[in-house]
Amino acid sequence: MSTLATRSPAIKHRILIVDDDELVIESFEHVFQEFGSGFSVEKTTDSREAIKLIESNNYDLIITDLVMPDVDGIQVLQCAKEIQPDTEVILITAYSSYNSAVDAMYFGASDYISKPINSSELKTRLTRAISKHDALVEKNEKLLEMERLYYTMAHDFKATILSIKSFSEMLSKEYFDETEDNEGRFLLKRINANVSAMEEITEGLLEYSRIGKHEEEWIDIDTEAVIREIGDNYTVQFKEKDIDFQVSSPLPRVRFYMSGMRSILTNLIDNAVKYARRDVKSYIRIGTFSTEQNRYHGFFVEDNGIGIQTESVERIFEIFHREDSEGSGQGYGIGLALVRKTLETASCTIEAQSSGNQGTIFHFTLPSTAG
Numbered sequence: 183m184s185t186l187a188t189r190s191p192a193i194k195h196r197i198l199i200v201d202d203d204e205l206v207i208e209s210f211e212h213v214f215q216e217f218g219s220g221f222s223v224e225k226t227t228d229s230r231e232a233i234k235l236i237e238s239n240n241y242d243l244i245i246t247d248l249v250m251p252d253v254d255g256i257q258v259l260q261c262a263k264e265i266q267p268d269t270e271v272i273l274i275t276a277y278s279s280y281n282s283a284v285d286a287m288y289f290g291a292s293d294y295i296s297k298p299i300n301s302s303e304l305k306t307r308l309t310r311a312i313s314k315h316d317a318l319v320e321k322n323e324k325l326l327e328m329e330r331l332y333y334t335m336a337h338d339f340k341a342t343i344l345s346i347k348s349f350s351e352m353l354s355k356e357y358f359d360e361t362e363d364n365e366g367r368f369l370l371k372r373i374n375a376n377v378s379a380m381e382e383i384t385e386g387l388l389e390y391s392r393i394g395k396h397e398e399e400w401i402d403i404d405t406e407a408v409i410r411e412i413g414d415n416y417t418v419q420f421k422e423k424d425i426d427f428q429v430s431s432p433l434p435r436v437r438f439y440m441s442g443m444r445s446i447l448t449n450l451i452d453n454a455v456k457y458a459r460r461d462v463k464s465y466i467r468i469g470t471f472s473t474e475q476n477r478y479h480g481f482f483v484e485d486n487g488i489g490i491q492t493e494s495v496e497r498i499f500e501i502f503h504r505e506d507s508e509g510s511g512q513g514y515g516i517g518l519a520l521v522r523k524t525l526e527t528a529s530c531t532i533e534a535q536s537s538g539n540q541g542t543i544f545h546f547t548l549p550s551t552a553g
Contacts, residue, residue: 398439430469
């Protein structure tokens with residue numbers, strides 16, 4: 183049994199209720215009626231039909247029973263998060279399935295409601311879930327607006343930078359050939375260096391704005407081979423900074439798109455190289471860690487560099503955020519933002535652990551070939 187409602191411009195939130203008990207569904211409907219007319223509620227007692235509805239509609243909130251025949255609540259949750267990552271999901275659970283409900287939070291459930299359902303508690307949890315969804319939508323809209331701005335700025339800057347670079351190079355050739363003015367030579371070199379820096383920032387912004395905008399070809403990737411190839415490109419830097427590059431073997435294969443894979447690993451390795459310490463024997467270690475989801479493999483990139491101040495750890499994935507630690511080298515605050523955004527295209531995660539002068543370890547996930 184299902185009831186489909188057409189979404190009109192006046193409807194703010196679209197809700198799907200999934201439970202094989204019609205009385206439970208009715209109790210939820212009564213609550214939403216009390217909330218007012220700002221909801222379009224669809225319902226079904228058939229969990230297989232729920233999957234079809236999720237595949238063909240966009241829901242702001244899904245409320246699903248945990249224990250159902252054929253397809254259980256965890257499967258409904260996973261389907262919803264894979265197709266619509268921003269959808270909030272609340273699980274309905276009996277006391278006997280409490281642990282399973284808590285485990286489901288790991289898979290992305292925003293909350294759970296225990297039977298028998300208390301009307302007051304239900305309203306509180308629904309309000310919380312909807313508020314969370316609204317905040318996320320607002321945040322994503324702001325991010326999209328910023329990305330459009332980044333693209334526009336970078337595109338306009340690129341043409342200007344190329345023009346400045348061209349005139350500067352022409353002037354440099356003529357000036358170097360005809361003068362012994364060392365001060366003039368120095369100023370022209372600084373102009374060229376700063377133009378090159380602006381060019382790198384612009385390319386980084388364009389790359390950031392393009393992530394997720396085009397369909398990529400996902401393939402099975404030999405992770406270890408890609409890492410070692412990227413490591414070979416840093417041979418000179420490893421030697422200059424006396425860095426020991428260590429790769430655990432074997433590493434699992436993943437299913438991802440190659441340009442994204444190279445971007446993730448290159449930026450993480452480059453970050454470790456930039457922030458290497460010179461007063462110790464430096465190392466960069468890459469390996470794996472276990473995850474509770476077969477769909478993902480866990481990887482880490484660890485270094486013993488200058489580290490990140492504890493209060494800044496949560497901000498390092500924000501675009502243009504830079505650590506101003508002494509000896510930190512060059513950086514524009516784009517690389518780690520690229521890493522996180524690239525991983526988010528596959529619903530993967532990354533987090534950093536660090537404290538000043540104690541090095542940094544990044545944990546991130548990538549889709550497994552079995553996913």
